[in-house]
Amino acid sequence: MSHSSGPLSATAVHDGRDLPVWGGGALPYAVPSKKLGMWLFIVSDAITFSAVIFAYGYLRLAAPAWPRPFETASIVNATVMTFVLLSSSVAMVLAVRASSLGKVSGAVGWLVATALGGVIFDILHIREWLGLIAEGVRPFSNPWGTPMFGAAFFTMTGLHMIHVTIGVVYLLIIAVGFGRRKLSAVDVEVSGLYWHFVDLVWMFIFPLVYLLSAKMA
């Protein structure tokens, strides 16, 4: 990544004093506004997820028993989902790199690959939801007792799934815009921040929801 030398280096003389004064108007910390905006969004969204995860921990610790229904097949499925999502993050890195090098078709290709990873993740996830629903898991009941199990599961994974789905749409919009040269490499990088964040959230949900509820032999 290249940062332009940045207006921070400027000094100016005002009322007899030497003050470090950046050039004004743009990029005081060499962070474009859009990127800073996305970072701030990520901070607040991370706090929203934290609140939901806190609620889960609060209720799970207070519960006398918590189901551990996930068989090996479920864990394998969730591991494959994790692998797909992490691979899509690698594709995202390559998209950002291609866009910053000005390789338009490469960037578009990697963006589409990233979005495809998200779609596969969603399909695997929905398939798993349908399986659990077929087994009788609901937000208010499930076959293993402790109704809050289903509530916590669907709320946390559902919130994450919404983020992945929005991310897929977002990445495709960026791919089209960048392909038509209407958007810049910064826009690609900013969308990458969002995507990596969504992946990172999954890296909390995967162990907390799945591994902690894996069926003990």
Next chain:
Amino acid sequence: MESMPMEVQHHHTAPTSFIRKYVFSVDHKVIGKQYYFLAIFSVFVGMVLSWLVRIHLVWPNIHIWGLGVLSPTGAPGGVMSPDYYLSLLTVHGTLMVFFVLTTAPQAGFGNYALPIQIGAEDMAFPVLNMLSFWVTFLALCALVATLFVKDGPPISGWTAYPPLSAVGSDAGPGLGMGQNLWAVSIALFCVGSLLGALNFIVTTVDLRCKGMTLMRMPLTCWAWLITAILSLLSFAVLFAACVLLFLDRNAGTSFFLPAGLLVNGKLQNHSGGSPLLWQHLFWFFGHPEVYIAIVPGFGVISHVLSVFSRKPVLGYKVIVGCLLSIGFLSFTVWGHHMFLSGMSPYSGFLFSIPTLIITIPATIVSLLWLGTVYGGRLRFTTSMMFGLGFISVFVTGGLGGMFLAQPSLDIFLHGTYFVVGHFHMVMGVAAIFGMFAGTYFWFPKMFGRMLNEKLGKVHFWITFVGVYCIFMPMHFIGLEGMPRRYSSFVNDAMQPLMPVHTFMTIAALTTGAAQFIFFFNLFWSMYKGAKAPDNPWESTTLEWTVPSPPPFDNFGGKHPVVSYDAYEYGVTRNGKDYIMQTDPPGQPASS
């Protein structure tokens, strides 16, 4: 290598159509005014509701004209039922806390003045800014709609504690559709506030003009920045809480509902949740929210006290440090709203200590305001009067906070009028005084005309005396044990205190009526007031370098360059006693 594109300057041209100019405008000045009028509408409705509940408290059987039409079940024949009292109280609290105290000082004045004060053409994300307002507008619509749905607004109060708020319409009026609308309204409000906060922070970091270092920003800008950070970190939690509440109500989950709950004889089909979870999530937002309401007021007061004392703000850097530490501490004290929840005494102690520590920066700021005024050549404009009034009500209200910060006292006082008096004084009245000071100060810039100062002073004195008459007695009847939230006190031990309630109700009606002087002044001066010069208050900051009202891009295509601090008053230079921030650099002024 492709260099990073510079995408900060917004060269949008001024819109010409009515819709783009006044309705779906991306101009921060129009959006600021939209927020301001949204708050004016809300404060008007909220005030009328407070009259209704105050009247009912004292004269429980009185017929209130029109109320029976608004709610045939809640107020049959115009006589309010106890349930409807609680419904109206919920709307009063929600309107005032969210749509007045959170919107006007930050989103209203902040949107209007922040970009001009830091020398920017607009906010960093103008379209997002427009979106924030319209999402907030939808939130307001959802809340107002609760007044018109079957059963009316929820009876669960502005804090919406479960189980009451989560169990549904079995538990009482307004807990069906009304509570759903409430949850949607607040979730939308969170989204609007988050987008706004993000925009404020990026604008302050990225769009300052040449020479506008952080330490040259007016304290108003510091206050808006810190408030935006608090909003960003706290509304995200309330958003999650509202989502979970909505799921509990509509998807059958039990995040906030324990097992074995009997509501009006019906066993609820829930188990595994905790009402305390809501209290934790709500107050993790709720305490920073208090500072979201008051910190912009701190900024405005520091600003106008300096302008009208013709002295630099005393301890600029200390005030910045105090605001930052207040902001930080506000995230560590949410448990002091929950002393009654049966928490461990150790936890109570843990939450009590930082609560008391907050009084230190708050006291330092108050003393620095007095120091700013001390020895100044005071100009008693209405804005200045509200500035001084702010110190008075803030300190008075704050003293009550030191009682409530101690768990041992709070366990007794928490359910009484002491708390009502305390938070109305320190959060409501003080923040509103900040808004009045800001209105009388910035109105000439916003509308190009002066407010009437004579009417302004009448407004100030009635309001100032009035709020003390309303809220001081509450502290004392609270100490006597008068419980809050009751709709009336008929034939019980509280009878001897009822004359005090009558006095407070009359004071509330009188003080409320005095606000019509303000509303009249506001709307009359908008069209008939004296034309405002560019810099009527002889102030130094950037908004006073541009015409009143400013052109669409604020600086007419020019890029201001700042060479001075924000509060260079009390100097002698070219026959003036102040130096504009944009004056050309020269010899240090002799003072």
